[in-house]
């Protein structure tokens with residue numbers, strides 16, 4: 140079972156090629172960077188989850204207030220629709236989405252699609268360093284406390300892999316680890 144570069148498919152355990160990879164983690168973990176690179180490498184569609192946030196959600200975060208479940212509900216629903224559509228179109232896809240809580244991830248899995256999580260795990264100090272350097276993004280580093288407080292890391296019984304990225308300094312290195320994880324025989 141493997142996923143070929145540029146093949147336009149991500150093979151899951153059934154070999155069907157319609158696996159949807161959710162690159163998850165707190166703000167600054169590199170979801171967008173790694174997710175876009177992975178999708179490009181595999182030749183599958185990429186969804187930047189942030190584009191599906193409402194203007195009011197973005198404004199709320201930009202003004203230093205964390206989202207709550209009610210704020211996230213329509214956003215998660217929009218991502219769920221994307222997952223369903225992508226899986227049913229017969230090819231795989233990659234989405235960058237924080238997916239901080241197990242309940243959110245379960246919602247994605249309840250679509251019945253072959254959803255698989257790539258969790259980018261990093262310490263708060265590393266995330267903060269990155270967010271402080273990043274320019275032109277609505278998410279302020281001040282929201283990291285709530286991101287970590289909300290985060291429920293990927294459980295052993297969920298489909299997917301955790302990559303510890305604290306010591307991987309370059310995006311290319313993390314992308315290579317992501318490609319290896321997605322390409323490995325997996326549950």
Ligand SMILES: Nc1ncnc2c1ncn2[C@@H]1O[C@H](COP(=O)(O)OP(=O)(O)OP(=O)(O)O)[C@@H](O)[C@H]1O
Pocket residue numbers: 164165166167168169170171172173189235237269270272273274278307308309310311313
């Ligand atoms: N492996 C890496 N090493 C160093 N910096 C990185 C790495 N990956 C991403 N970055 C940088 O860290 C910042 C955060 O990355 P990115 O925007 O991809 O994270 P994110 O998880 O999508 O964040 P958000 O959820 O806030 O959108 C960016 O400025 C990016 O260029």
Ligand SMILES: O=C(O)[C@H](O)[C@@H](O)[C@H](O)[C@H](O)CO
Pocket residue numbers: 165166167189192206211237238239278
């Ligand atoms: O669930 C959340 O709190 C949000 O999705 C955040 O994670 C932001 O979208 C993202 O990190 C900023 O880009």
